[in-house]
Structures are given as C-alpha cells and as structure tokens.
Amino acid sequence: xxxxxxxxxxxxxxxxxxxxxxxxxxxxxxxxxxxxxxxxxxxxxxxxxxxxxxxxxxxxxxxxxxxxxxxxxxxxxxxxxxxxxxxxxxxxxxxxxxxxxxxxxxxxxxxxxxxxxxxxxxxxxxxxxxxxxxxxxxxxxxxxxxxxxxxxxxxxxxxxxxxxxxxxxxxxxxxxxxxxxxxxxxxxxxxxxxxxxxxxxxxxxxxxxxxxxxxxxxxxxxxxxxxxxxxxxxxxxxxxxxxxxxxxxxxxxxxxxxxxxxxxxxxxxxxxxxxxxxxxxxxxxxxxxxxxxxxxxxxxxxxxxxxxxxxxxxxxxxxxxxxxxxxxxxxxxxxxxxxxxxxxxxxxxxxxxxxxxxxxxxxxxxxxxxxxxxxxxxxxxxxxxxxxxxxxxx
Amino acid sequence: xxxxxxxxxxxxxxxxxxxxxxxxxxxxxxxxxxxxxxxxxxxxxxxxxxxxxxxxxxxxxxxxxxxxxxxxxxxxxxxxxxxxxxxxxxxxxxxxxxxxxxxxxxxxxxxxxxxxxxxxxxxxxxxxxxxxxxxxxxxxxxxxxxxxxxxxxxxxxxxxxxxxxxxxxxxxxxxxxxxxxxxxxxxxxxxxxxxxxxxxxxxxxxxxxxxxxxxxxxxxxxxxxxxxxxxxxxxxxxxxxxxxxxxxxxxxxxxxxxxxxxxxxxxxxxxxxxxxxxxxxxxxxxxxxxxxxxxxxxxxxxxxxxxxxxxxxxxxxxxxxxxxxxxxxxxxxxxxxxxxxxxxxxxxxxxxxxxxxxxxxxxxxxxxxxxxxxxxxxxxxxxxxxxxxxxxxxxxxxxxxxxxxxxxxxxxxxxxxxxxxxxxxxxxxxxxxx
Numbered sequence: 126x127x128x129x130x131x132x133x134x135x136x137x138x139x140x141x142x143x144x145x146x147x148x149x150x151x152x153x154x155x156x157x158x159x160x161x162x163x164x165x166x167x168x169x170x171x172x173x174x175x176x177x178x179x180x181x182x183x184x185x186x187x188x189x190x191x192x193x194x195x196x197x198x199x200x201x202x203x204x205x206x207x208x209x210x211x212x213x214x215x216x217x218x219x220x221x222x223x224x225x226x227x228x229x230x231x232x233x234x235x236x237x238x239x240x241x242x243x244x245x246x247x248x249x250x251x252x253x254x255x256x257x258x259x260x261x262x263x264x265x266x267x268x269x270x271x272x273x274x275x276x277x278x279x280x281x282x283x284x285x286x287x288x289x290x291x292x293x294x295x296x297x298x299x300x301x302x303x304x305x306x307x308x309x310x311x312x313x314x315x316x317x318x319x320x321x322x323x324x325x326x327x328x329x330x331x332x333x334x335x336x337x338x339x340x341x342x343x344x345x346x347x348x349x350x351x352x353x354x355x356x357x358x359x360x361x362x363x364x365x366x367x368x369x370x371x372x373x374x375x376x377x378x379x380x381x382x383x384x385x386x387x388x389x390x391x392x393x394x395x396x397x398x399x400x401x402x403x404x405x406x407x408x409x410x411x412x413x414x415x416x417x418x419x420x421x422x423x424x425x426x427x428x429x430x431x432x433x434x435x436x437x438x439x440x441x442x443x444x445x446x447x448x449x450x451x452x453x454x455x456x457x458x459x460x461x462x463x464x465x466x467x468x469x470x471x472x473x474x475x476x477x478x479x480x481x482x483x484x485x486x487x488x489x490x491x492x493x494x495x496x497x498x499x500x501x502x503x504x505x506x507x508x509x510x511x512x513x514x515x516x517x518x519x
Numbered sequence: 520x521x522x523x524x525x526x527x528x529x530x531x532x533x534x535x536x537x538x539x540x541x542x543x544x545x546x547x548x549x550x551x552x553x554x555x556x557x558x559x560x561x562x563x564x565x566x567x568x569x570x571x572x573x574x575x576x577x578x579x580x581x582x583x584x585x586x587x588x589x590x591x592x593x594x595x596x597x598x599x600x601x602x603x604x605x606x607x608x609x610x611x612x613x614x615x616x617x618x619x620x621x622x623x624x625x626x627x628x629x630x631x632x633x634x635x636x637x638x639x640x641x642x643x644x645x646x647x648x649x650x651x652x653x654x655x656x657x658x659x660x661x662x663x664x665x666x667x668x669x670x671x672x673x674x675x676x677x678x679x680x681x682x683x684x685x686x687x688x689x690x691x692x693x694x695x696x697x698x699x700x701x702x703x704x705x706x707x708x709x710x711x712x713x714x715x716x717x718x719x720x721x722x723x724x725x726x727x728x729x730x731x732x733x734x735x736x737x738x739x740x741x742x743x744x745x746x747x748x749x750x751x752x753x754x755x756x757x758x759x760x761x762x763x764x765x766x767x768x769x770x771x772x773x774x775x776x777x778x779x780x781x782x783x784x785x786x787x788x789x790x791x792x793x794x795x796x797x798x799x800x801x802x803x804x805x806x807x808x809x810x811x812x813x814x815x816x817x818x819x820x821x822x823x824x825x826x827x828x829x830x831x832x833x834x835x836x837x838x839x840x841x842x843x844x845x846x847x848x849x850x851x852x853x854x855x856x857x858x859x860x861x862x863x864x865x866x867x868x869x870x871x872x873x874x875x876x877x878x879x880x881x882x883x884x885x886x887x888x889x890x891x892x893x894x895x896x897x898x899x900x901x902x903x904x905x906x907x908x909x910x911x912x913x914x915x916x917x918x919x920x921x922x923x924x925x926x927x928x929x930x931x932x933x934x935x936x937x938x939x940x941x942x943x944x945x946x947x948x949x950x951x952x953x
Binding site for chain 1: 599600601603604720721722724725732759760761762764765766767769770771773774776777779781789790791793794797798801802803806816817818820821822823824825861862930935936941942
C-alpha cells in the first residue's frame with residue numbers, strides 16, 4: 126500500500142488538534158497507571174515483571190465476574206431492563222479488582238520470583254515470561270472467553286459526554302442545519318406513514334420507493350449542512366466515563382506519590398530501591414517491602430483494568446493484557462524505568478504521540494511511530510527521560 | 520496502482536483473477552463462464568462425481584489411494600488463541616454433523632473425524648494440517664479465518680488432499696489450487712452486498728471505512744466495499760485504521776468526525792467493533808454503522824450497548840429464519856451443547872462437514888461403479904460436483920464455481936435482543952459488479 130500514503134501537511138486539520146491532544150492525555154493516563162506497576166517492581170527488584178499485563182487481564186475479569194454476581198449478565202439485563210448500576214457498583218468493582226490483582230501480584234512474587242531472587246537476573250526474567258504465558262493460556266481453561274464476554278453497559282451509570290465548545294459555528298450555518306433537519310423530519314414522517322402499507326422497509330412499492338428517495342435526499346442535505354457546521358465548529362468532546370478514568374488515575378497516582386515519599390513503608394521502598402542488600406542490613410524487612418511493592422503495583426493495574434473494561438466495554442479474552450502491557454512497559458522505559466514520575470511522563474508522551482500520529486494521517490502506523498520515538502529516546506538517553514544515567518543490561 | 524488497473528480486466532478474463540489478490544470484482548458465476556474449461560462436457564448430476572470442472576491449477580502431489588475400510592477427515596480448529604470463540608463453535612458444529620452420520624459409516628467405510636489445534640496461528644495451522652495428512656486424513660476441513668486457511672491450502676497443494684474451508688472469506692484463497700473449496704461466500708461478495716445496501720437501501724453517498732490493519736479479512740473486505748461503492752457513484756471520504764486488541768479509539772474517532780461521513784463501514788471483528796461503536800456515538804457521530812460477517816456474535820450487543828443498535832451487517836444465515844434445516848440444526852445443537860452456537864461458525868462448521876460426508880458418499884459410489892480404488896482425486900471431484908446441497912447457511916453449489924459457492928447473503932439489523940433480518944441478496948441482485 127505504498128502508493129496510498131497521505132501527504133503529511135495535506136492531512137492536517139487544525140480544528141481537531143485540541144480534541145486530539147485531549148484524546149492523547151486521556152489515553153496516556155491509563156498507560157501511566159499500568160506503567161507504574163512495571164516501574165515500581167523494577168525500582169525495587171531490578172526485575173521486569175512481564176506478567177504485569179496478565180495481572181491487568183485478571184483485574185478486568187474480576188470486574189466482569191463481580192458484575193455478573195451483581196446480576197449484570199446479558200440474559201438478566203435483557204429480562205430486567207430497569208436494572209442499573211450506581212456509583213456504588215463502580216466503587217465495589219474497583220475495590221474487588223484492586224484487591225484481587227494485589228493478591229495475585231503477591232502470589233506471583235511469592236511462588237515464581239522469590240525462589241529466583243538469588244539466581245542470575247536472566248533466570249528471573251525468563252520466569253516472568255513463563256508466568257505471563259502460563260496465565261494467558263491456563264486462563265482459557267477456567268475464565269469465560271468463548272465468546273469473549275464484556276461488562277454490560279448498564280453497570281456504568283456515567284454515560285454521555287461533556288462538550289467544551291471553543292468556537293461556535295456561524296448563525297447562518299446553524300440556521301441551515303435546522304431548516305434541512307426540519308425538511309428531513311417531514312420527509313421521514315411521510316415515509317414512516319407509508320411504512321405500514323409496505324412489505325418491509327427494504328421491499329418497497331413504487332410509492333414507498335419514491336418517498337424513500339425523497340427522504341434520503343433530504344437526509345443527505347441535512348448531513349451536508351451538519352458537515353459544514355462541524356467544520357466551522359471547534360470543540361472538545363470528552364466521554365464522561367473517560368473523564369472519570371482520568372481523574373481516578375490521577376488520584377491514584379497522587380496517593381502513590383504520598384505513600385512513597387511520606388510514609389515509613391515508602392521510605393523502606395526507596396531504601397530498597399537505592400540498595401537492596403544494604404537496606405536489608407539496616408534492619409528493613411525487604412521481603413515485606415517487596416511484597417508490598419507487588420501489591421500496590423498490581424492493585425494499580427487492577428484499577429486501570431476495571432476502568433478500561435467498564436467504561437470502554439471491550440470484550441475480554443485472556444490476551445486482554447498483552448497490548449496494554451507492552452504499551453505501558455514502553456511508557457515505563459521511555460520515562461526511565463524505576464522512576465515513578467518517569468512512568469507518568471512516559472505514559473502521557475505515549476498517549477500524545479499516538480494521538481498526534483493519527484492526527485497527521487498515519488493512523489495505520491500509530492504503534493510503529495510510538496516505538497520509533499522510544500528507540501530515539503533510548504539512543505540519546507539510554508536511561509529514559511527521567512531515569513538514572515547508569516546503563517543496565519537486562 | 521496503475522499496473523493493477525491495467526492487469527485487472529485482463530487477468531480476470533484469462534485466469535479468473537488468480538494473481539490479483541482480493542481485488543477482483545468478478546463473481547464466481549463469471550469465473551465459470553470465462554474460466555476456459557467447458558462445463559458442457561460433463562452432464563453429471565449430483566448423483567455422480569464426474570470430472571473436475573475447475574479451471575484452477577492442479578495440486579502438485581497425490582492422488583492418494585485410501586487403504587482399508589476407514590476414511591479419515593482432518594479438522595483444524597483454533598482451540599486456543601484469539602480465534603477460540605469461532606474455533607469452539609466450528610468444532611462443535613463438525614462433531615454434531617459427525618454424530619448425525621448413521622452408524623458412523625458410509626457404505627462399507629467407517630468415517631472418523633480427527634481434530635488438530637491451530638492455536639489461532641497460521642504456522643501452527645499448517646503443521647496441524649500436515650500432521651493430519653500424515654495420520655491418513657483424506658479430506659481437510661478448516662479454518663475459520665483466512666490467514667490460517669491459506670497455509671493449510673499449501674498442504675493441500677503439496678499432497679493432493681482436498682480442503683474445505685469453513686469461514687475463510689478472503690477472495691484469493693480459492694484460486695491457487697483446484698482442490699480448495701469453501702462453504703462460505705467470499706469478501707468479493709459480501710463487500711459488494713454491503714456497498715449495494717449502503718448505496719441503494721440506506722441512501723448513503725459519503726462513507727468512511729474503518730479497517731483492522733492486522734486482519735487480512737478486514738483489509739480485503741474494506742477494499743471490496745470501496746471498489747463497488749465508488750463504482751456505484753458513492754464516495755469514500757476517509758479510511759482510518761486500528762489493530763486487533765486496541766481498546767481506545769479516540770484518535771481515529773476524532774479524525775472520522777472531521778471527515779463528516781454519512782455512513783461508516785467497520786470491516787473488523789466484533790471484539791473491537793462494539794467498543795468502537797460506543798466511542799463513535801460518544802463523540803457525537805450519528806451516521807449509520809455497517810459491517811461484515813465478523814460482527815456476528817451475541818457479544819456485539821453487550822459490548823456495543825445502545826451504540827451498536829440499528830447497525831447493519833452481512834451474515835451467512837439468521838437464527839430466526841424458518842427454513843427447516845436451520846430449525847433442526849439449532850435444536851440439535853442446543854440439545855447437544857445446551858446452548859445455541861455463539862457465532863456463525865457453528866453452522867458453517869456443520870455445513871462443511873456435512874458437505875464432505877455427502878461428497879464422500881458419491882465418491883464411494885463412483886469408485887464402486889468404476890471398480891477402482893477410492894482415492895483423494897475422486898473425493899476432490901465429488902466435492903467439486905456438489906450441487907444444491909441444502910446447508911444451514913443456504914443452498915451450496917460448488918460445481919463450476921472454482922471453489923467459491925454461489926450463495927445468498929443476508930443483511931441483518933442489530934437490535935437490543937438479537938439480529939433481525941433486513942434484506943437478502945442473491946448474486947444476481949448485486950449492481951456495480953461486472
């Protein structure tokens with residue numbers, strides 16, 4: 126498809142730039158939340174926890190199974206259309222996901238990584254890949270995945286979108302929109318009145334066909350008018366669910382910042398991260414610190430997973446964590462793995478890069494370009510943007 | 520791109536579009552008339568195997584004679600990996616078809632179904648097919664997706680063992696070897712069906728495409744939709760891409776919004792289409808949504824929520840049809856597995872297996888009549904000569920079609936509780952294909 130590249134400048138539509146920046150920040154905040162798990166574990170243990178994406182997947186499944194327990198199965202919702210979730214439902218799902226993920230993270234560390242701690246680092250790394258594959262494939266045996274289930278839309282009471290207008294369409298255009306809309310409504314009413322006389326909407330008599338063509342014509346005039354209005358208008362539309370995701374992610378990250386910098390256990394984490402062996406000689410219970418780090422990192426992934434699965438409604442498979450896991454890992458490396466603020470920065474940069482690449486008309490190369498940025502950053506700053514200068518071989 | 524346009528009419532008429540992958544607008548009907556081999560020489564009906572009417576290249580290997588009194592069928596399905604939902608349904612459908620074979624025997628032969636897992640992976644699909652052939656399979660059945668089927672067809676090419684694909688709709692697959700058949704229609708059919716539906720029935724003129732770049736199925740379907748829709752006089756105002764497993768579509772949704780389409784064609788699978796539909800509606804895009812058979816799953820309604828209701832897609836059959844074969848299939852499936860098939864591959868896996876069993880019967884009769892040992896070439900010819908096979912997914916005729924059956928496609932509307940029949944398209948109803 127080499128002949129079909131969109132020229133860079135011709136594809137730029139500046140009226141949607143604000144919206145694309147907003148998209149990038151919303152996307153990046155979730156990357157950042159997952160990236161924190163990688164970065165915290167790496168900071169303390171110098172281990173890349175490749176099973177982190179699978180913890181994310183299990184978090185999404187926890188949210189799903191809890192929502193099913195609460196009655197939000199597809200059949201039940203079909204039978205009881207008035208069933209609706211509340212904020213409390215969401216909070217419950219969030220806490221269940223975070224708790225289960227935290228515990229899973231701790232168990233993985235205990236069973237798979239702790240026995241490997243005094244082995245060469247490559248052994249632990251391969252164990253991590255093994256755990257990741259184990260969870261992906263064994264999960265298919267006991268997790269519902271055929272067909273891939275998704276969390277019902279009814280769980281989420283936060284629907285709709287918030288519209289932030291930056292520039293309004295001209296009065297003349299808006300006037301045109303309402304005239305054509307009225308014309309379309311009239312044509313549609315005429316067609317709908319004819320409909321009971323027809324065999325079906327798609328098997329029309331000549332009369333019905335004529336009415337339908339009038340209606341289609343009016344509809345096209347209406348969409349053209351709306352298109353003009355759209356191109357004059359500059360606005361940012363933020364789905365309410367994603368706004369909640371963004372602020373929850375920020376709140377969790379602020380909480381983590383406080384935990385690491387202003388509590389005793391946080392001081393232990395920083396000490397272990399600085400020098401694991403010396404920290405243990407100074408009377409810090411490093412095993413407890415490691416367990417705690419895994420718990421917190423995995424719980425954050427659980428929070429991200431619950432929000433992703435609930436607000437976006439993605440069907441779940443046991444491979445659900447692969448792509449977010451890889452993207453978040455890249456974000457963590459980009460920001461400087463081991464550095465908590467770096468994870469935030471890396472996540473936001475990844476999100477913005479993806480949105481801007483799509484904006485420039487290269488939507489089909491979004492991932493390629495995001496990874497290209499990573500390669501360039503690492504060429505010039507091997508430790509990542511905020512990472513330590515010391516080069517580590519993993 | 521220009522060399523393609525020059526070559527296209529030429530190659531379509533000479534070798535039935537064997538080279539141009541997925542772009543030929545030629546229908547199977549046309550292939551048979553321009554294919555070069557006369558079909559008038561064989562006056563056989565569905566009761567005999569006759570000669571091959573195919574104009575496609577012959578396999579390099581084979582024919583393999585069948586020894587003993589057992590015929591083995593080799594099914595390749597995805598028990599693991601991304602395609603598992605379709606794989607499970609396909610396997611269940613095939614097993615159901617086998618269980619309906621009285622005494623497990625055709626004539627003097629007992630028939631056995633061997634199953635191997637492709638793990639949703641083309642390379643593993645090829646080795647699974649190879650293993651089945653080594654174990655004595657005389658017919659291969661599978662896969663549900665085009666990528667894996669393409670590698671399996673290489674095994675058929677090398678060994679002469681015929682293959683009947685279940686859900687591989689990519690157009691170019693059937694042109695490489697003459698022992699390849701399928702029970703589904705091709706993307707060169709369902710793309711035009713949806714283009715016709717969009718242009719004439721929905722009255723759309725400016726459609727945007729959303730393609731899953733990582734799926735050959737999706738790119739092929741988008742191309743065939745584009746080709747016919749522009750030929751009819753419509754305009755493709757934008758094409759945006761995503762990849763399987765993406766969950767956030769904000770960036771492409773914003774781009775789509777700025778191109779102001781009056782309809783959207785989402786050619787990917789339901790896993791992404793559901794969330795994508797939600798995000799399109801959240802962004803204020805109200806244009807109707809359309810898609811191909813990749814939408815077919817009850818999960819689409821759950822993941823797409825209110826956003827996907829009112830969307831249209833092209834399907835192989837509809838559970839609410841009142842053809843007796845559909846009803847008896849669904850009843851038997853529910854009785855055996857306590858739930859209806861979750862995807863359309865239950866019916867297609869069933870049809871593929873049934874069609875093979877039907878052809879085996881005729882091949883055995885021919886072998887007996889001609890007093891020759893049964894071999895894979897006879898079975899290939901028997902499959903090739905299938906006429907008016909009454910499948911769940913419609914009446915299937917393979918004779919003279921170069922492996923791609925002429926079938927009816929159904930456009931269905933997504934509703935809150937299921938899929939409602941909207942309009943059916945026969946190959947001759949399609950405009951803009953010449």
